[in-house]
Amino acid sequence: MGPSIPTPDPAVVRALLSRRVHVVAGKGGVGRTTIAAALAHELARQGHRTLLLEVDAPDDAARAMGVQPAVDSPREAFNHLWLCRMTPAGSMKEYALLVLKFKALYNLVFENRLVKYLLRSIPSLGEFTMVGKAWYHAEEKLEDGAPKYERIVIDAPATGHAITFLSVARTVANVVPAGVMRDFAEKMAALLESKDDACLHVVALPEEMPVNEGLDVLRMGKERVRMAPGLGFVNRVLEQRFDAAALEVVDKLPEAFAPFAEVAKLRRDREHWQSEHAERFARDSGLPTLVIWESNTPTPDGRFDLDLVVDAIDAAAEIESREAQGG
Amino acid sequence: MAERSLADPLARARCVVCVGPGGVGKTSTSAALAMEGAAQGRRTVVLTIDPARRLANALGMPQIGNVERDVDAAAFEAVGLPPPKGRMTAMMLDIKQTWDDVVTRYHPDPAKKKKLLESRMYVTMSTALAGSQEYMAMEKLYELSCREDDPLDLIVLDTPPSNHAMDFLEAPARMLNALDNDATRWLLEPALNKKRISTKLFDAGSSFFLRTISRFTGAELLQELAELLAGFSGMFDGFRERAKAVRKILEAEDTTFFVISTPNAAGVDAAAQFSERLTSQGIRVGAAVLNRAATDPFAGRERPDRAALEAAVEAAGGTAALAGALYDEAEAAWAQSNAHDEARAALEAKVSRPVLLVPQLRRDVHDLLGLEQLRRHLFGAPDLSEEP
Numbered sequence: 001m002g003p004s005i006p007t008p009d010p011a012v013v014r015a016l017l018s019r020r021v022h023v024v025a026g027k028g029g030v031g032r033t034t035i036a037a038a039l040a041h042e043l044a045r046q047g048h049r050t051l052l053l054e055v056d057a058p059d060d061a062a063r064a065m066g067v068q069p070a071v072d073s074p075r076e077a078f079n080h081l082w083l084c085r086m087t088p089a090g091s092m093k094e095y096a097l098l099v100l101k102f103k104a105l106y107n108l109v110f111e112n113r114l115v116k117y118l119l120r121s122i123p124s125l126g127e128f129t130m131v132g133k134a135w136y137h138a139e140e141k142l143e144d145g146a147p148k149y150e151r152i153v154i155d156a157p158a159t160g161h162a163i164t165f166l167s168v169a170r171t172v173a174n175v176v177p178a179g180v181m182r183d184f185a186e187k188m189a190a191l192l193e194s195k196d197d198a199c200l201h202v203v204a205l206p207e208e209m210p211v212n213e214g215l216d217v218l219r220m221g222k223e224r225v226r227m228a229p230g231l232g233f234v235n236r237v238l239e240q241r242f243d244a245a246a247l248e249v250v251d252k253l254p255e256a257f258a259p260f261a262e263v264a265k266l267r268r269d270r271e272h273w274q275s276e277h278a279e280r281f282a283r284d285s286g287l288p289t290l291v292i293w294e295s296n297t298p299t300p301d302g303r304f305d306l307d308l309v310v311d312a313i314d315a316a317a318e319i320e321s322r323e324a325q326g327g
Numbered sequence: 328m329a330e331r332s333l334a335d336p337l338a339r340a341r342c343v344v345c346v347g348p349g350g351v352g353k354t355s356t357s358a359a360l361a362m363e364g365a366a367q368g369r370r371t372v373v374l375t376i377d378p379a380r381r382l383a384n385a386l387g388m389p390q391i392g393n394v395e396r397d398v399d400a401a402a403f404e405a406v407g408l409p410p411p412k413g414r415m416t417a418m419m420l421d422i423k424q425t426w427d428d429v430v431t432r433y434h435p436d437p438a439k440k441k442k443l444l445e446s447r448m449y450v451t452m453s454t455a456l457a458g459s460q461e462y463m464a465m466e467k468l469y470e471l472s473c474r475e476d477d478p479l480d481l482i483v484l485d486t487p488p489s490n491h492a493m494d495f496l497e498a499p500a501r502m503l504n505a506l507d508n509d510a511t512r513w514l515l516e517p518a519l520n521k522k523r524i525s526t527k528l529f530d531a532g533s534s535f536f537l538r539t540i541s542r543f544t545g546a547e548l549l550q551e552l553a554e555l556l557a558g559f560s561g562m563f564d565g566f567r568e569r570a571k572a573v574r575k576i577l578e579a580e581d582t583t584f585f586v587i588s589t590p591n592a593a594g595v596d597a598a599a600q601f602s603e604r605l606t607s608q609g610i611r612v613g614a615a616v617l618n619r620a621a622t623d624p625f626a627g628r629e630r631p632d633r634a635a636l637e638a639a640v641e642a643a644g645g646t647a648a649l650a651g652a653l654y655d656e657a658e659a660a661w662a663q664s665n666a667h668d669e670a671r672a673a674l675e676a677k678v679s680r681p682v683l684l685v686p687q688l689r690r691d692v693h694d695l696l697g698l699e700q701l702r703r704h705l706f707g708a709p710d711l712s713e714e715p
Contacts, residue, residue, distance in 0.1 A: 179545020249645035259624035
């Protein structure tokens with residue numbers, strides 16, 4: 001028992017997982033990083049060369065997976081899974097070097113204090129270069145012409161920033177006069193807007209604000225970025241622990257045990273309003289929605305949470321589970 | 328927790344700023360503080376950044392747009408609460424609108440003003456530039472604080488969520504620095520004065536830099552940027568003066584910051600960091616509030632043991648499994664409650680400010696009743712009956 005949310009069609013889930021670019025968005029603190037890490041883990045386990053790009057919290061993903069922290073260039077963390085962080089400064093440097101080709105020139109100009117001021121005053125240039133980096137990695141090829149990364153998972157920044165982040169390519173393409181930057185922006189926007197290649201996954205907690213913000217980011221994603229919707233994740237949902245029969249028993253307990261009744265009712269109340277929010281998210285988003293149960297024994301490094309998400313994705317896609325494959 | 332209250336710091340303050348990480352109940356706490364101010368008979372306004380829709384509705388703010396609205400006595404009466412003695416208004420910050428207001432009000436040159444308001448770069452910048460939100464919150468604070476008609480006794484300011492204490496304080500300065508900087512002006516001068524940026528290899532001055540950057544951004548973008556900055560010319564002195572004035576307000580005797588967070592490890596670390604950084608900047612931190620604390624169901628009572636509960640549950644017709652689940656649930660609650668009490672004490676010792684624990688409320692705080700409950704916890708008032 002728990003929220004009544006329609007079971008996603010496994011074929012639809014599998015089709016979404018086969019997209020190349022996965023953006024994971026949602027309000028701050030909803031577990032976006034865990035979901036993104038689990039998704040990347042799952043895609044890598046299916047045998048796809050997968051790159052996980054971290055915007056806000058590069059260390060959290062690494063910790064959840066128990067690997068070395070991400071750095072500015074992709075590093076293989078597991079078989080088939082690369083981890084990389086994106087910072088405005090790091091991405092800007094990569095982008096500048098890509099355009100300028102000469103490191104000396106870069107150092108002379110871009111490391112200049114005055115120029116740094118100027119670049120900071122250009123609206124959203126940081127976000128722009130980060131999306132540019134994602135696009136660059138998506139286009140990277142191996143020597144035989146195959147894509148270097150078959151799947152790219154972007155752990156986007158929290159809501160407000162995510163919308164700026166996702167729409168920046170289109171905004172720049174529309175606002176900036178013809179030139180190098182607009183050319184890049186057009187290509188970046190085209191990738192994000194491609195219905196076959198990319199999708200936007202939304203993560204929420206079963207609470208008022210996280211659901212609202214999740215719905216907002218989805219709507220903005222559709223309207224402003226024209227991104228195809230992906231999966232919905234309602235994270236940390238409490239499983240029903242005390243049913244009506246149990247509560248009846250609890251009510252009959254003697255006074256000395258009254259606090260146990262309080263505890264049970266508190267739990268039931270939380271389950272109730274969580275269910276309402278989870279159901280509202282599934283209904284209003286229209287996304288194939290996966291429920292991730294609150295873990296009973298989370299470990300400090302969040303490892304348990306990661307496995308929970310991976311298992312939920314497996315179940316939804318009807319893919320052979322980790323255990324069946326022997327880890 | 329009853330002996331700690333925000334009553335003193337609130338009573339002494341004319342301006343209250345709530346800071347803290349995202350998702351900790353900052354907006355609700357701000358609204359509850361304003362309710363207390365109004366209950367004390369003070370003319371109070373709460374300025375929120377991004378409230379939940381239902382909370383916004385509860386406060387009578389159906390949409391954003393910088394409109395100050397009364398939280399009507401009728402709204403209180405409708406849920407069975409006594410209306411506050413003082414007048415309480417609420418408003419939501421609209422970044423774009425505030426920028427437009429500032430430009431409209433302060434720009435010295437009507438022709439330039441019109442051109443600026445219509446330029447594409449301005450529209451992008453006024454909504455997307457990092458620091459814009461914080462800066463506009465400050466402009467609004469300045470405006471409210473200086474208002475002469477309908478003067479305010481208490482201004483409660485909610486702030487954008489942030490991981491760093493200084494984001495809110497420093498963002499405006501950073502943004503102004505970027506916009507109004509001799510260096511920026513020097514760099515962009517060629518873009519402004521000539522139609523085309525020099526392509527000569529060894530041009531004097533800033534052209535070389537500009538040309539290199541333009542390979543990166545396109546020359547036209549830099550030209551538009553230069554025009555944008557030129558469009559603001561004549562306003563920078565005003566920006567700077569008001570920023571200084573706001574800083575004075577923030578450091579004033581009658582301004583208090585409340586640090587809002589949660590009692591888990593990450594939340595307590597964040598609260599300590601916020602508090603220490605603010606204090607080191609000469610900002611008064613009145614107290615810290617840790618929302619959503621676990622409560623010990625057996626506070627002040629003896630805890631029965633597992634076997635006793637099992638016997639009682641079986642006598643009431645339940646199974647041993649039910650007894651086990653009940654015990655586990657209660658045990659988890661008291662373990663967490665202990666941890667939160669310890670975290671509170673440790674934080675209080677560390678920051679030398681009162682730290683309040685607010686228990687996880689049974690209901691989501693999204694209406695006046697929820698806010699009233701929160702208010703009672705913050706001000707040590709007797710709890711409302713926790714209705715089902």
